[in-house]
Amino acid sequence: MIRVALVDDQALFRAGIRMLIDSQPDLEVVAEAADGREGIDAVRRSRPDVVLMDIRMPVMDGLAATAELLADAPEPGSPAPRIVMLTTFDLDEAAARAIRQGASGFLLKDADPEFLLAAIRTVHAGSAVIAASATRELFERFTDAAPRPVPPAYGDLTDREREIFALAARGLSNAEIAAREFLSEATVKTHISRILTKLGLRDRVQLVVFAFEHGLA
CATH class of the missing domain: 1.10.10.10 (Winged helix-like DNA-binding domain superfamily/Winged helix DNA-binding domain)
Structure with a gap:
């Protein structure tokens, strides 16, 4: 069973995603939170495999929460969760920053349900990247520092x-x-x-x- 945490400030969006994920025999939502600070506490408490993290939230945004979670030392035998950023903007500079921090990819919040489910399974397996071509385009657009x-x-x-x-x-x-x-x-x-x-x-x-x-x- 793949354990998922959902961190997003829109209650209706969370409810819809929870219903979608919980309808799958191999997936379950084990934690929800409405902002980054709550999300950190929920992830540390529930130890999910995958975190769906909204980028823009009150109190603490997804970038700050992601950085703090990825800085945690994983417990023995318990790997760090894979974090997938949720964004409403295609080719979002904030998504590029999150990926630099160590997020495992990003998804548009209006992605097809089948794609979201496949993305969770893919990231959990660790064998492929979400939207690899989009990730590459992100860095082509937002990377201007000298190599x-x-x-x-x-x-x-x-x-x-x-x-x-x-x-x-x-x-x-x-x-x-x-x-x-x-x-x-x-x-x-x-x-x-x-x-x-x-x-x-x-x-x-x-x-x-x-x-x-x-x-x-």
Whole structure:
């Protein structure tokens, strides 16, 4: 069962999302909150797998709450929750900031219900990024700082891993990379897992961020 926390200041929106999630046999809402401060307390108390976090809320916004939650040291055997930002604005600079902080992606609040459910499962699995192409476009639009030096860990990647890294950084899915490189999806997934481990990254969202911040995109 995938445990979900919902943090949003609109009670009607929360109610609708709760009904949608609770209608699924493998998902359940274990906590709700109306602002970032309440959200932090609720997440620490309920230990969900995935947090749906609104960006703009009173008292404490989603950016501040996300930063504080990701700074928590996870308990042994209990990984940190995956945080997905909810926004009403496509290509939102605040969403780009949240992803830099460590959020696992973002969703538009008017996304199709099926897409939202698939996104929760995808993020929980840790095997793919939500809206990878949109994430890439976010960073193309909002990243204007000079690239940072490439960390030595990048040099530990094999030639094949660098090829896969470059394609993933462009927002290609495992299936698209597999078709392009004539590999199985399982092989691509293995390569991605090794790349993330070598670079100390949590997921493909962080891979995209790494690529842009170090001039590798």
